[in-house]
Amino acid sequence: MSVVENIEPDHAELLRFISAGSVDDGKSTLIGRLLHDSKSIFEDQLNAVTKTSNKRGMEKIDLSLFTDGLQAEREQGITIDVAYRYFNTPKRKFIIADTPGHEQYTRNMVTGASTANLAIVLIDARKGVLTQSRRHAYLASLVGIPHLVVAINKMDLVGYSQEIFKQICAEFSVFLQGLGFRSIEYIPMSALLGDMVVERGDNLDWYSGKPLLDYLESINIEHDINTLDFRFPVQWVCRPQTEEMRDFRGYTGRIESGTIHVGDTVTVLPSGLTSRIKEILLYNDSFETAFAPQSITLTIEDHLDISRGDMLINGGELPRITREFDAMLCWLSEQAFDPDRKYIIKHTTRIVKGLITRIDYRVDINTMHQESVNILTMNDIARIGMKVQQPLVIDAYAQNRGTGCFILIDEVSNNTVAAGMICIQES
């Protein structure tokens, strides 16, 4: 092994996670602690934060300042939705979607959670399970995050009591049972003092699990992507049209799920035509096999009419081809839903006009109760019916994140106004 691989291997896996919680739960302190103790803070950043901490009369550095915001935010006392932060350990590269807890939490959390493998929900050990803890866990499950870490923070303020930790776990686990997470881990910690974040510390000897960073480094995320059903939305058709490559047609795109081999039969949807894979290419390389989420170029044996927005599939569970479907929708825009308006829907690489035909109910995300409404405003989560102009090739979001999600765009303002997750009832 070369010295480079010893220090920072280039073969580490990527894990994306979101941290949910408010300032009061110590979320900024936790992220600051992770960055600081994993040696991801640079000297100039540390100096700036130390200076500010001293200016504010604090004895120790205020770790939460590492995630301090923009001038626009400080001036106006607002927090801009999602900030992305990065750190590496020898085992993994991490991307944190850091979303503010108070304002517009639904919109922000859904946005940050949409690409995450894992969510950390923070609970203040003194306060136990609150409405917002349930809300954060519900939103994480709604967006299909497979793994949940319940970080029971501020253990130093309850005397590192195992009893209190157990009580909180017991109470929360009843609620979490029905939410469909693939894994749930409860970790007691003190982000302020550093116990059980990166280091174990000396105060939580009764806890036999891993500290947070160890856990993040070792959790198995291989099965987060659907590996069975091949889905390949065509992004762009590569036609060099040069002398020597007059007939070359490459279908470029990213495999949303599943695996493909040279020689496999593929069906083009929605047309239903079939052919066989001739080559799997990327620049100067050719492969026998490719898998999600690789971006590749495919050529096929036959000359078919295939363009952007078509989807190649290969046996397995079939997607649905339909102009009507149901979905859970999160309204993101300050401008309320207008039933008279047509919206543009972007689903995989297909863009068509769409219409919300019904609102079945809105979810009160504090109580999980369903309420009947006829309008949707920012941060609302609702079950709706959609009708679109051209057929879409869809899967249920629960089965396939990539082919089960869509966004709505306002045709006039061009703003992204809503995010949807397709529901398919098994018939």
Place this chain on the structure above:
Amino acid sequence: MFLNQNKMNQRSYFTHLDALESEAIHIMREVAAECANPVLLFSGGKDSVVLLRLAEKAFRPSHFPFPLMHIDTGHNFPEVIEFRDYRAKQLGERLIVRSMEDSIQRGRVILRSKNQSRNPFQAVTLLDAISEFGFDACIGGARRDEEKARAKERIFSFRDEFGQWDPKNQRPELWSLYNARTHPGENIRVFPISNWTELDIWQYIGREQLEIPSIYYAHERDVIVRNSSLLPVSYLVQPEAGESVQNMMVRFRTVGDMSCTCPVASQARDVEEIIVETALTRITERGATRMDDRTSEASMELRKREGYF
């Protein structure tokens, strides 16, 4: 064809570089498919060198579905300009150069002194070029780990008809469903390597064996020590009273305006040695190398709001 059967088939899992590469290729293809008239900003710097390899992966054996463009401040390192032209020619792609010198001649940019940093004024030349060619999307090599304003910027970053970025009014960006729609006069800045860190860039340059301008590697150079930074001596930077010129082994971590881009002391003569230094370094890339980002806590944010990359 020019293909070699690859080792990727035996790869046991998908590494973080594979994930970042796939994401960036996907982003570039979305731009090609959805934007009418995109352009890729190529400066010759390491991040845009990576962008070009990603574009090759996204679009070959076709030509790129967009030209390359460089906004030349006139203060660039000659090695970088030479490399820029060499690389564009090697790729056989069209390179547009618009220079700040022209903006100054036409009175669009007014400098306070001849040798001052030109970084703040790049936006003027860029916005003029965008309207000259009618570009609706500019692909750039900015990364979120560079700076805190960048950390909050979208991958598809909408700019109004004045080229301005409004941090409070960004389009929500979920999954990888990017919204590239614009009205005439507006444009989108697209950052395919948003999620890459400096270390990822170097690891990728190493993995792909990419050529980069020579000044990224350690070399002997005359420098002045000023405010604990090393300033490269050139016609723009001369020692002031009491300062002395030293000859040191240095390399550049970024290659911007010669008047404010500082090299770091280094012995790293190849990519592997740079990766070691990058992994061990304790100062951020911009903190170490950009005098203009230190002027105030919010300098990047302000520049972006004025239309900067």
